Structure formats: C-alpha cells, structure tokens
Amino acid sequence: MSHTAHIPSHRKPRQRASKSALRAGVAGGFLSTIAVAGAAGPAQAEPVTQTIEMPTITDGLATAVAASAQATQQVALDLETQASEDAAAEKAAKTAKKAHAEAVRKDEARKKAEAAAKAKAEAEAEERAERASRTAERTTLSASSGSSDSGSSASAPSSSSANVSGSAASIVAFAKAQVGDAYVSGGTGPNAWDCSGLVQAAYRTAGIDLPRVSQSQSTAGTQVSLDSLQPGDILYWGGAGSAYHVAIYVGGGEFVGAQNSSTGTVQRSLDYDRPTGAVRVL
Template sequence: MSHTAHIPSHRKPRQSASKTALRAGVAGGVLSTIAVAGAAGPAQAEPVTQTIEMPTITSGLSPAVAASAEATQQVALDLETQAHEDAAAETAAKKAKKAKAEAVRKAEAKKKAEAAAKARAEAAEEAAERASRTAERTTLSASTGSSASSSSPSQSTSSATGSAASIVAFAKAQVGDAYVPGGTGPNSWDCSGLVQAAYGSVGIDLPRVSQSQSTFGTQVSLSNLQPGDILYWGSAGSAYHVAIYVGGGQFVGAQNSSTGTVQRSLDYDMPTGAVRVL
C-alpha cells in the first residue's frame, strides 16, 4: 500500500456532465432573458418618446384653437347685437304704426270738426243774410214812404237782345252750380263772382265785390228793370248780395251753400236796388 494512499486529494471533484449541462442551460436561459429584455427595451421606449413629443404638438395647435374660440365668440356677439337691433327696429316700427294711426284719427276728427263748423257757419251766414235783407227792406220802406213801398217792380216779358241777351244766357247756364264763398267758376260761384263772369263774357270788366258792383253803372228803379240789370240787396255802395235780372220778374243769382245758383222770382227775395251797365 502506498504511503500516500490515505492522504485525501485537494483537487475539486469533477462535475458530472449532467450538472455541467444544467448550469449551461441556466446560464443560457439567463442570457436569453437578458437578450430578450434588451431587445424589448427599444420597442417599449418608442411610446415614451412619442409621449414626450405631445406637448410640442399641443402647443403648436393652441393658436389655432384660440383663434377658433375667438371667432366663435365674435359670431355670438354679432348675433346678439343683431338680435338687439332687430328688437329695436320692431319696437320702432310698432311705435311708428301707432303714431300714424293716431295722426290719421286726429286728422279725421279735425276734418269732421271743420266740416261741422263750416256747416254751422254757413247756416249762420244764411240766417244773418235773410235777417239783414229783412232789416234793409224795412228801413228802405220807412225812408221812402208809402208810395215807394206800394210800387211794384217791372214784370216785363220783353226778350233781351245784344249783350244783355248774352249776359242773361250766361247766367241761366250756371243755374244748378254750387255756391262757394269766393268762387269765380267755372262750376262754383259766389254772388259777385257770377255777376262779374256774366259781364266778362261780353267783354265788360266789373269790380269783383258786391259793394262796388252796386254802384257800377246807373241806378234804376225796380219798376223799370231790363234784362241784364244788376240787382243788389242792401244800400248802394255797401250791398251784401247781387244777382242778374233775366226778365219776366225773374233773377239768377248764386244765393248760398244750401241753394246754390238758382233762378227765382223777385218775390222770393225782393232786392233793394238795381244798376244798369249796358
């Protein structure tokens, strides 16, 4: 037996092939895991890189978003302003319509009041005219005595000739026309306007008003009238009414607004005097 036979050996025992293979497999698995993790690392980092870049994209869109918001706000303001303007216009239109209706109502009321006042004035004028004629006749009768009051006007039926005939024809042609204060024709007259136009038809220029016409020409008696003579009511120079004697005890005159232009008998309203122009 060798003297070294009982001395244990200090060398490490050899590992079996199976253990070596196991260790190699473990090591390979770890390395594979590391390799897989290393390979997976860049793929997982990509979203992180994109996430970091998002603020830059968002900041780039902010002015556009702000501009869009500002435009939307301006549109809203414009719509609100338009709504206020439309409401104001509608209110103004309603006020204008109401004011127009009120103005029309007042105008109609004024027109009716004026028409009523005119009718009252015409009625008063006619009443005053008749009263004045009565008073004038009474005064004239008293001043001239009983002989003058008993005399009767001419009832001559002789036909007018020449200019007188033309004047009479003109006057008769106007019978039925309206009486209008200040009227000078062709379809409405006052008393002196009719007389002036009748004489104007034969080229004779008479004064415009009754007072002047009652002294234009020669004074004649009511008992010696001829067709074409101017009849007047009141005193010569202050007459308030005139007409044209047309013969046959008749006269034509623009009397008043109620009767218009008429042909009447002298007995209807006896004149106080007459003048002869022809």
C-alpha cells in the first residue's frame, strides 16, 4: 500500500465544463438584452402607413388554364368535325355504291325484258304466219275427214299396209293443221287443245278412238324404239302408263304437239324435247 493513500487532498473539486458554459451563456444573453433595450429606449417606432401590393400569381395561372381549356375545346371540336365528315363520306360512298348496283340491275332487267319482248313478238309473228298458211289446208282436211268418217263407219280400219299408210297420212295432216292453235288444259278443239286432246282428235280422223288421257295413250299400242319411228306414232314423255305428255310423230325427225300455254301447238324437232318412248297404234 502506498504511504499516501490516506492523506486527504486540499484541492477544490473541478466544476463540470457543461455547467460553466451554461452559466456563461445565460449571463451573456442577459447583458445583451439590457444593451439592446437601452439603445432603443428613447426612440419611438413610426407606424407603417404604406400598403405594398404583392403581385397575384393566380392571374397568370388562370389565363393559362383558360387558354388550355379553349385549346382542348377546339381540339374536341376539330375531332368531332372530322368524325362527322368521315361519316358523311362513308355514307355517300355506300349510297353511290348502292345506286350503281341498282342501276346495273335495272339495266340488266331492261335488257332481259327487251330480249323477251323481241322473242315473243317473233314467236307470235311466226305463229300467225303458220296459222294463216294452214287455214286452207284445214278447210280441205275437214271436208276429207267427213268423207273418211262416213267410209270408216261402214267397216273397221284394215290392218293392211295400204290402209296404215292412208290413216297415218290423215293423222299427220290433221296434227300439222292445228299448229298455231292455243294450248288450254282440257281442250279438245277445234281451236284450243291440250296434248292428249290433240292426239285423240288426230286419230279420230282415221276412225280410231283413243283413251282421253296421256297415261292411257302411252300404252294404247305396241311400244317401238325411237330409232324406228313412223309417221303417226304416238310419242310420250314419262313412263309408259304414267306419261305426263304426248305428241304425234310427223316424220322427218319432227313432232306436232300441244306443248303449253306459252307456245301453244307447235311443230318441233325431236331434239327440242327428246321423248321417253313411243307407241304404234296403226
């Protein structure tokens, strides 16, 4: 142990540095306050009588906002105007396209109507000429048919080849004489026929009574090939026994038939409307 360990010290303890600084600051501040007050004591402050107007910064902002709103509105108006113009242009294009299509359709319809009218006029002229050219033949045939009927009433038609030729000639002549007559469903003459009515009347000139309808006429004789037809043979369309149309073969690859209400009774080539089959009655 040190020999000085129990000797008391006579030094004063040191004050803390923080307390010393605090005391010095308080004292300095107090003295400064007194000095300022003393210096300002005798004089009195003059009242402020002038008002300084500070610039209003919102004025410029409001102007900018108003300009921006006006510009936005103008852009909106421009877009709306452009949209209206585009819609009007599109509508005008559609209208023009539709009008063009309609004009083309009307022009085609007009051309078809003119062609149909021309064809009809030509057909009517041809029929009138045929009708006029056969008036004399019809008159002569009617007289010869009367004498033929009276002769046939005395005896039945013969199966000899000579009589077959004569009957076929009578049938063909009668059929040709009716060319140009009208077609009427159920017609049996003298100026309007349907298909089976004409065939029945033609065969009656030869003293042969046929059934009234085409179905029965298509089985009234012997079935023959279209390659071996003879004048006077009955042509039919459809099945034998179920035919829907009949006509008379007149030779030269042609037939006479009451076709329909549009054409009436006509003489046409077999190629005009190829028949299904044929039957020979004579």
